[in-house]
Amino acid sequence: MAAIAIATEDLHKTYSNGGKAVKAVRGISLTVQEGESFGLLGPNGAGKSTTFGMLTTRVKPTSGSMRVAGADPVADPTEVKRRIGAVTQQNTLDRQLTALENLEFRGRFAGLSARAARARGRELLDRFGLGDRSDAMVHRLSGGQAQRVMIARALLTRPAILFLDEPTSGLDPQTRVNLWELLREMHAEGQTIVLTTHYLEEAEALCERIAVVDHGTMLASGSQDELKTREGGDAVVTLVHEPGAELTGLLGTAQRIPGVSRAESEGATLRVYTGDVEGVVPAVLRASLDAGLFVLDVAVRRPSLETVFLALTGREYRE
Numbered sequence: 001m002a003a004i005a006i007a008t009e010d011l012h013k014t015y016s017n018g019g020k021a022v023k024a025v026r027g028i029s030l031t032v033q034e035g036e037s038f039g040l041l042g043p044n045g046a047g048k049s050t051t052f053g054m055l056t057t058r059v060k061p062t063s064g065s066m067r068v069a070g071a072d073p074v075a076d077p078t079e080v081k082r083r084i085g086a087v088t089q090q091n092t093l094d095r096q097l098t099a100l101e102n103l104e105f106r107g108r109f110a111g112l113s114a115r116a117a118r119a120r121g122r123e124l125l126d127r128f129g130l131g132d133r134s135d136a137m138v139h140r141l142s143g144g145q146a147q148r149v150m151i152a153r154a155l156l157t158r159p160a161i162l163f164l165d166e167p168t169s170g171l172d173p174q175t176r177v178n179l180w181e182l183l184r185e186m187h188a189e190g191q192t193i194v195l196t197t198h199y200l201e202e203a204e205a206l207c208e209r210i211a212v213v214d215h216g217t218m219l220a221s222g223s224q225d226e227l228k229t230r231e232g233g234d235a236v237v238t239l240v241h242e243p244g245a246e247l248t249g250l251l252g253t254a255q256r257i258p259g260v261s262r263a264e265s266e267g268a269t270l271r272v273y274t275g276d277v278e279g280v281v282p283a284v285l286r287a288s289l290d291a292g293l294f295v296l297d298v299a300v301r302r303p304s305l306e307t308v309f310l311a312l313t314g315r316e317y318r319e
C-alpha cells in the first residue's frame with residue numbers, strides 16, 4: 001500500500017476581517033496517498049486557497065493538525081518547504097531575471113552547486129518546451145510560459161509533493177490543455193500532485209481523487225467513480241418553466257413519479273434525479289403540462305462531477 005503524503009485532521013481557519021470573523025475553512029480532514037493526483041474542487045470562496053496555504057505553510061491554521069510529506073507545517077515549516085514544491089496563483093517569478101536564472105536561483109538556494117542548478121534548470125525548461133525561452137526575461141513570457149516556468153521551478157528540487165493553486169486560471173483553452181498534458185505526464189512518472197481548481201473539467205481531466213469543498217467544508221471525497229456512484233449516480237432532468245411559475249404542486253407530483261429518487265425546485269426550475277431517464281422524462285413533462293405550466297427548456301445530464309455537486313448542494317455549479 002502506498003505511503004501517506006498528506007493527512008489533515010479537522011483543519012479550521014478563521015480570519016479576522018476588520019473585527020469580523022470569517023470562517024474560511026471549517027473542519028477539513030483529508031488523506032492523500034503518495035503518487036496520487038488529488039484535487040480540491042469548489043466554487044470561488046469555498047476555502048481552497050486557504051487550505052492550500054495551510055498545507056504549504058503560508059497560512060497558520062486556527063485549529064486542527066496535519067502532516068505534509070512527513071513533517072508538520074506548523075511546527076516545522078522549513079522542513080515542509082524543503083520537501084514540497086508550490087505554485088501559487090500569483091506570478092512569483094523574479095522579473096529582474098531570465099527564465100533559466102529563476103530556476104538556477106532556486107537550485108542554489110536549495111543547496112545545489114551552480115553547475116548542477118543550471119543543468120537541472122535547462123533540463124526542466126527543455127522538458128517543458130521552453131528550451132528556446134531560457135534566456136528570455138520573465139516579463140517577455142506569455143501567461144502560459146510563465147506558468148510553466150513556475151512549475152519547472154517548483155519541480156527543481158524533486159519535491160515529494162507538487163502543489164498547484166488554480167494552475168490554469170486565466171489561461172486560454174489551448175494553453176490550458178497543453179498544461180494538463182504536462183501535468184498528466186508528471187503524474188504518470190509518479191509525481192504526487194495536489195491542486196485546487198474551480199473548473200469541473202479540470203478536476204475531471206487531472207484528478208484521480210477529488211475533495212468537493214463549499215463554504216469551508218468538505219462535502220465529499222473519493223475517486224471520480226466513487227463520487228459519481230455515491231453522490232450523483234442518478235441522471236438529472238431539468239425542466240425550466242416561465243419566470244414566476246409556481247412549482248409547489250408540481251414538486252409533490254414529481255416526487256411521486258416511479259423512478260424519481262429525488263425532486264427539488266429552484267425558482268421556476270424543477271430538477272429530478274433518476275436512474276430511469278427514458279421513463280421519467282415523459283412523465284415529468286406530462287405532470288408539468290397537467291399543472292398548467294409552460295416548459296421553456298428540458299435538459300438531461302448524465303452522472304458527472306456537475307451532477308455530484310448538484311446532488312451535494314442542491315445548487316447549480318457556477319465556475
Ligand SMILES: Nc1ncnc2c1ncn2[C@@H]1O[C@H](COP(=O)(O)OP(=O)(O)OP(=O)(O)O)[C@@H](O)[C@H]1O
Nearest residue numbers: 015016017022024043044045046047048049050051
Ligand atoms: N486574508 C484573508 N482575510 C480575510 N478573509 C479572507 C482572507 N483570505 C480569504 N478570506 C476569505 O475566506 C473565504 C475563503 O477564501 P479562499 O480564498 O480560501 O477561497 P477559494 O476557494 O480559494 O476561492 P478563490 O478561488 O476565489 O481564491 C472567502 O470568504 C474569502 O473572502
